[in-house]
Amino acid sequence: MIKFILNDVEIKTDLKPGMLLLDLIRYNQQLTGTKIGCREGDCGACTVLVGEIKNGHLEYSTATSCLMAIGNACGKHIVTIEGINIDGLNAIQEAFAKEGATQCGFCTPGFIVSLAGFSLDKSTPTYERSIDAMNGNICRCTGYKSIERAAKNFTEILGQRSTQEPVEFAVDNRIIPAYFLKIKERLLKLNGQDTQSATAGNKFLGGGTDLYVQQHDTMPGEAIGFLFDKTELKGINQYDDVCEIGGAATVADIAVSPVFQKYFPALKEYIELVSSTQIRNMATVAGNFTNASPIGDLTIIFLALDAKLTLNDGAQKRTISLRSFYKGYKQLDKKADEFIEKISFVLPAETDRFNFEKVSKRTHLDIASVNSAIKISMEGNVVSSASISAGGVGPIPAWLSNGSAFLTGKEITPENIEELLKIVQSEISPISDARGSEAYKRLLLSQLIKAHFIKSFPALPIQNLLHG
Amino acid sequence: MKNIDSYTHTRGESIYLDDVPLTQGTLFGAIFGSPAAHGKIKKLDLSAAMASEGVVRIFTWKDIPGVNQIGGIVPDEPLFAEDIVDFNGMPVAFVVATSVEHAQAAIKKIIIEIDPLTVVTDPRVARQNNSLIVPPRTFRLGDSDAAFKDCVHVVEGIAETNGQEHLYIETQGAYALPQEHGAIKVISSTQGPTAVQRHMAKVLGVPMHQLEIDVTRLGGGFGGKEDQATSWAIFCALAAYHLKKPVKYSLHRMEDMRMTGKRNPYSSDFRIGLDAELNILAYEATFHQNAGAAADLSPAVLERTLFHCTNSYFIPNVTATAYSCRTNLPPNTAFRGFGGPQGMFVIEAAIAKAAEKIGVSAFEIQQKNLIKSGDEFPYGQLAVSEALPCWNRSLSLFDHAKKKKEIEKFNAENILYKKGMSMMPICFGISFTKILMNQARALVHVYMDGSVNVSTGAVEMGQGVNTKMLQVASTIFSIDPAKVKMNSTSTFRVANTSPSAASATADLNGKAVQIACNNILDRMKTVAADILKCSATEVSIKNEIVHVNDAATEISWDFLVLESYLRRISLSESGHYATPDIHFDASKEKGHPFAYHVYGTAITEVTVDCLRGTYKIDAVNVVHDFGTTMNALIDRGQIEGGIVQGIGWMTMEEIVYDEAGRLRSNTLSTYKVPDIYSVPQMLEIDFLETKNDNLAIFRSKAVGEPPLMYGIGTFFALRNAVKAFNPKSSIGFSAPMTPEKVLMGLYDK
Ligand SMILES: Cc1cc2nc3c(=O)[nH]c(=O)nc-3n(C[C@H](O)[C@H](O)[C@H](O)COP(=O)(O)OP(=O)(O)OC[C@H]3O[C@@H](n4cnc5c(N)ncnc54)[C@H](O)[C@@H]3O)c2cc1C
Ligand code: FES
Ligand code: FES
DSSP, rough: OOOETTEEEEEEEEEEETBBBHHHHIIISOOOSSSOSSSSSSTHHHHEEEEEETEEEEEEEEGGGOBBBGSSSTEEEEEEHHHHHHSSSSHHHHHHHHHHHOSSSSSSHHHHHHHHHHOSSSSOOOOOHHHHHHTTTTOOOSSSHHHHHHHHHHHHHHHHHHHHHHHHHHTTTSSGGGGGGGGGHHHHHHSSSHHHOOOSEEESSSSSSHHHSTTTTTGGSSEEOTTOOOGOOOOEEEEETEEEEEETHHHHHHHHHHHHHHTTTHHHHHHHHHSSSSHHHOOHHHHHHHHHHHHOOHHHHHHTTEEEEEEEEESOOOEEEEETTETTTTEEETTTTTTTEEEEEOOOTTTEEEHHHHHHHSSSSSSEEEEEEEEEEEETTTEEEEEEEEEEESSSSSSSSHHHHHHHTBBHHHHHHHHHHHHHHTOOOOOOOOTTTTHHHHHHHHHHHHHHHOOOTSSOOOHHHOOO | OOOOHHHHHHHHOOOGGGGGGGOTEEEEEEEEOOOOSSSSEEEEEOHHHHHHHTTEEEEEEGGGGSOOOOOOSSSSOOOOOOOOEEEEOEEEEEEEEEHHHHHHHHHTTTTEEEEEEOOOOOOHHHHHTOOOOSSSEEEESOOOOHHEEEEEEEEEEEEEOOOOOOOOSSOOEEEEEEEEGGGGEEEESSOOOHHHHHHHHHHHHHGGGGGEEEEEEEEEEETTTTTTTTTHHHHHHHHHHHOSOOOEEEEHHHHHHHHHHHBEEEEEEEEEETTTTOOEEEEEEEEEEEEEEETTTHHHHHHHHHHTTTTTTSSEEEEEEEEEOOSSSSOOBTTTTTTTHHHHHHHHHHHHHHHHHHHHHHHHHHHHOOOTTBBBBBTTTOOOHHHEEEHHHHHHHHTTHHHHHHHHHHHOSSSSEEEEEEEEEEEESSSSGGGGOOOEEEEEETTSSSSEEEEEEEOSSOOOHHHHHHHHHHHHOOOOOOEEEOOOOEEETOOOOOOOOSOOOOHHHHHHHHHHHHHHHHHHHHHHHHHHHOOOEEEEETTTEEEEEEEEEEEHHHHHHHHHHTTOOOOEEEEEEOOTTTTTTTTTTTTOOOOEEEEEEEEEEEEEEETTOOOEEEEEEEEEESSSSOOOHHHHHHHHHHHHHHHHHHHTOOOOOOTTSSBBBOTTTSSSSOOTTSSSSEEEEEEOOOOOSSGGGGGBBOOSSGGGGGGHHHHHHHHHHHHOOOOOOOOOOOOOOOOOHHHHTTOOO
C-alpha cells in the first residue's frame, strides 16, 4: 500500500504505483488548484512541493506532478497550493496580488508553489534564487515583470530569516500554515512503516521525466522497478581521484555536490542550461544516459569525462564504458533486466580543462540544438589527451574519436583548431529537424568547439578564430 | 485597484473549465483527427473503437441533426469531415466514453484510409493555384504608380512572418449539461459565447434560446478562443443532445496544438519609394496570408493587415493588396493584433531595407514620416495623432542619443558581442472593423440590500475586464467596490454579444455598464429628490451618501435603494451601447472605421553573442499613449505581457510544419515561448496622458493588443546587431529571428 502525506492528510491507497501524482491530486482528491498545462514537465502549472527527511532534516524541493509517479511519493510530504493556503493571503500570494502578477491566473498556483519551495530552501534567500525557483514555470499573460517584482518583495521578507529553520520562519511569517511544524514528526513515524506497494519489474523508473513524457498512456499499467528512492543508489562520493555517482542521483544532487563544485568551477553555468529547477529535482543522471537521446546534456558531459557504468541485473554486475553504451539510435548495450547501479569517472586534474556548451532555441528549459563537452589534459603547451563529445549531430550522443585523437600531441593554435573542425565535420551526420537545419547544426558545433577553446585558453587570438 | 480575481487566483481557488465539479454520469469525449493533411476518406472503420472498453458512442457528421457547418464569416468549415479532409487533425469522429482514458484508448483503434490529395502549405503556391478564401482586397491612397516615378530611392523586397501558437496555458475545452425541455447548458472556455451558441443552434437544429453558454473565465485566450473554441463546445453538446448525459472534453496539449489554428503566417512583397529628403512618397505591398483550410476569421484578419499597412507613418501614395490563401493547415485565426502586426512588420522591413540602401539609419526615415493630426490613413480616416509626442518623449526620457553612442562604442570595442538598437512606433485602431460588432449590453441589478450584480458580454481571460467593469459600476454609483459582484458571462443573461476581442471589450461593455448604472441612478435620484424635496438634478451620490447641491444628507445608498424598491421603482437595467460615428464602405475601402487610435514608441536594445548566435534583450523602453488610464496596475500588466508575447513571436516561437502538413512543433518541448529568463532585463513603461477626447471608457484607451507590436522592434534590433558584426550579411526579413537565423546571418559570406 502506498502511503504519503498530502497537505495535512495521510494518504493510504491501493491505486497503481505508476499512476501520476497529478491525476491523484486532481481527479482522486479533487484538489483542483494544481493545474494542467502540458503534462510533459514544460509549463510548471502542476508544480508541487515534495518534502522528505534527508540526513535527519526535513527538506523540501519542487517537482512537476504531471511526471511524478505516486510510487515516487511514498513516505514523503506532498504539498499542493491548497496545502500552503492560510487564512487570508500568505506573503507570496499577497506580493503577487499587489504587483498584478496574476492575470488569467492559470499559471499562478504553480508559481506560488515554486516560491514556497524557495522559501523552504535552506540556502540564503537571494532575489536571483527566487527567480531560479520559478524557471520551470511558464506564464503566457504577464510577461514576468510583475512576477519579478513580486519575487523581489517576497525575498525581502525572507531576508530577515537569519539562522531560523526555514519551516519555522515560514510558519511564523505567514508563508505556510502551522501544520508544517508537525510534518517532520509525522514523516518519521510514517517512514518507520512500509510505504511502498510491493512491485518489481524491469520497467526501471528514475524520476520519470523521460518515461512519463514518452509513454504516459502505458506507464500506469507497467510492472515498474522503482529506483528513485533506493538509498543504495543515492549519493555522490569521491574515492581518490575517482568520483562515483549513484544510479538514482539527480541533476540537482550534482548541482549541490561538493565534489562537483570543487572540480568543476563553472558547474553552475552548465547546470543552469539543463531543464528547470523542478525537472532537475527529479531527473536522474542514469535516466539521462538510458533514455539515449542524442542530445542528452548529462550524457554529453559524461562522454567527455569518459564515465564508466556499472550495470546490475539483480544477480550479476558488469562495468562498461559510457562510450560503448550506445549501439545505434536508442539502442543500448544493456539487457532488459539490467539497471545502472553506479557511474564513475576520473576527476579532472589541476591542469585539465573542462567545458560544456549548449545552444537551444530558448536558452533555458529547452533541449539543445547542439551541445558539446570537452576535456583536455595539457603537458606544457601540448595536449596530452583530449576528449570531445557532441550531441544533436547524429543518431547517438557522439564521442568525437577522430577529433579527440587529432588534438593529442598538438598545440592549441587557431590553425590546429581549424584543422580539428574539419575533422569533426567529417565525423558527424546531423539531420534537419525542429531544432535546426543540418547546415546550422554543423556551423553551431564548430562555433561551440571554438567556444570551448576561447573559454579554456583565454590567450587565444579571438579575432582569428571568429573570422578565420 | 487590484485584479478582483487575485485572491482566488493566487490560492488556486479560481474555477476553470476542468475544475468544475462533475455531475454524476458525466461522459468524456475525445476527437479523432485526420492523420493526413489532404485527401479523400476511402474507409472509416469504427468497429474496433466501438468495442473498446468504456466506449458509449462514436459520433460523426452523420449524427448531426442540423447542418454540418461552423464557418463564421464564410460557410466553408464543416464541423466534422465528410468525405474530404483538408488539414491534419481535422475532426473526423468524436468518441464518447466513461473515462478520459477509455476515450483516448478508443481513438487509437479507429481505422481510416485516405486517398491522398496534393498538400499545399505555402500561401504563394495557393495564390498561384487561385485557391483563395475570399477575393483579394486593395486599399488605395493617392496614386502610387505615378508617385514612384518621382522617387529618388526605390527599394523592394520580401518580408515574412511565421505563425504563432497562442499557448493559453489552459487548453481548449467544454462541458455540456443537458437540461429539462431539451435545453443544454454548456460551460465553455470561449471568448465568444454567442458564436458558440449561434453555431451550436445550427448544428443541432434548435433555437438559440435552448442553449446557455456560460463562461466564468479563461486560462488565457489571446484570440485563440475567439472562433476556435466553438467546435469543442458543439462536439460536447451534440453528444449530450443524443445521449442525454453530461459530456466533457478538455483537450490534451498535443491535441490542442495539432488541431487548432494559429496566428496567420504571411509572406509579403513590398516596394517603397522616397524622395531625397527621405519622405516616403509611395508604398506598395502585396500580402499573402496563410489562412489554412477554412476562412475562420482570416478575412477579418486580412482586413486589419490592410488597415495597419502603413503603421504609424503618413504615406501619401499607397497601394496595398491582400490575398487570403487557402492551404492545408488548420484554419488560422485571431491572435492579439489580428493581422495588424503582420502588416506593420512589412512596412518596418521596407524602411529598414530602404535605409540600408540609402546609407542612413532607419531611425531617420521613421522619424521623418510619422503621421500627424489631420493626415489621412489609406482607408480615409483622418489621424488624431499622438505619434510624435510618444516618439519625442521616448527619445528624451530614455536618452536615445546617449544610448546610441554607447552602443557604437561597445561595438567598436567588442568582438564576441555586438549590440543593436531599434525604434518601434505603433499606431493601432480601436473598434471591430466589422461595424455591426461594435455593440454591447450589460445587465445591472441593484438588490434591495444595496449590493449590486453586474453581467456583461465580456469574457474575463486575464485582461482584467471584470475588474474594469466593476470599477465602472462602483464609480458611477459611487459605492464601495466590495458592494459589486461580477457575474459569469452567460448567453441567458446577456444576448447577442460580440466576442471579447479587438481590444474593445472594456470600451463596449464598460459603456453599456455605464449606461445601465446611470439609468438606475437617475431613477434613484428622482426618489431622493422626492424625499428631500429638491430637484433630481441637484442630487448626487458620493461615497454612498446622497448629496444635494454637493452637501451631504442623512440618506445613505442603502437607504435610498430600499426606499426605491418600496416605491416600486425598478432597480434593474439593461444598458445598450453602440459605438457612434464609425462607418466603413467596403466597396470603396474608405470610411471612418475606428473609434480612436492608440499610439506609442518602443526603444529596444539587444546583445548578440557572436560566437554562439544567442542573444539577450537588454531593454525595451516604451512611451505609451493611455489616454487616462483607469487601472494602471492592469494596464501595465497588459503592456508588459503584450510586449513579451510580441518578442516571443519575433524570436523563439517557431512553428514548423513539414511538407505533409504535419505540425512538428507540436509540444511545449518543441515550441518555445518566453520563460522568465528570456524577458527584457529592463522594461520601462511611461504612461503618456493624452488630452485629446476619445471614445474609450472613462477616456482610458484600449490596451489589449497594441503593445504586442512593440515586440517587432526586437527583430530589427537583433538584425542591426548582426549587421554590426557582419555588415555584408544578407540576413533578410524573415521572422522569427531564431538563434539559428542569427548565427547563419552572422557568418553569411
Ligand atoms: C521539461 C523537461 C525538460 C528537460 N530538459 C532536459 C535538458 O535540458 N537536458 C537533458 O539532457 N534532458 C532534459 N530532459 C530529459 C530528462 O529530464 C533527462 O533525460 C533525465 O535525466 C531523465 O532522468 P529520469 O530519472 O527522469 O528518467 P526516467 O524517465 O525515469 O527514465 C528514463 C529512461 O531511463 C531508464 N532508467 C532510469 N533510471 C535507470 C537506471 N538507474 N538504470 C537503468 N535504466 C534507468 C528508464 O527505464 C527509462 O528508459 C528534460 C525533460 C523534461 C520533461
Ligand atoms: S502540466 Fe505542465 S509541467 Fe506539469
Ligand atoms: S497569468 Fe495567465 S498564464 Fe500566467
